[in-house]
Amino acid sequence: MKGRVRALAALVALLAGEAAIAAAQPAVASAAAAATAPAPGGLGAQLAQTVLGLLVVVGLIFVLAWLLRRMQGSAQRGAPVIEIVGTRAIGPRDRLLLVQVGKEQILIGHTPGSIEALHVLAEPVEVPAAARQATPEFAQRLLELMGKDQKDKT
Numbered sequence: 696m697k698g699r700v701r702a703l704a705a706l707v708a709l710l711a712g713e714a715a716i717a718a719a720q721p722a723v724a725s726a727a728a729a730a731t732a733p734a735p736g737g738l739g740a741q742l743a744q745t746v747l748g749l750l751v752v753v754g755l756i757f758v759l760a761w762l763l764r765r766m767q768g769s770a771q772r773g774a775p776v777i778e779i780v781g782t783r784a785i786g787p788r789d790r791l792l793l794v795q796v797g798k799e800q801i802l803i804g805h806t807p808g809s810i811e812a813l814h815v816l817a818e819p820v821e822v823p824a825a826a827r828q829a830t831p832e833f834a835q836r837l838l839e840l841m842g843k844d845q846k847d848k849t
């Protein structure tokens with residue numbers, strides 16, 4: 696009987712030891728996971744860093760676009776060498792263009808697949824300033840609504 700009590704005590708001690716080891720392992724595993732996982736304040740810091748980086752990139756895009764616009768504007772200060780005097784749609788995707796190059800005017804046919812010079816005019820056609828506007832009405836109206844005047848570009 697003493698042997699059975701000792702065996703039972705050894706079994707209880709063994710089970711208690713196993714339970715203690717099993718209880719300690721999740722605590723160690725959760726401590727290791729807590730060490731590798733970001734702290735609650737760390738998540739906010741990561742989010743702030745991401746937003747700040749995004750703002751820097753977007754700001755850089757705007758600055759470069761502004762610089763590009765300024766550089767293109769300075770290159771076009773002089774009188775334009777090639778100017779579209781008039782345009783006429785002759786189909787859904789086909790148009791005729793009257794282009795002035797220096798003192799010479801050229802009638803051009805434009806299709807989606809090609810551009811061809813149809814005729815070089817011996818005498819330039821005088822076109823009133825109101826009819827010279829090559830921008831469509833919608834584009835002009837959009838520029839007006841945005842606060843930009845088409846006259847500023849020329």
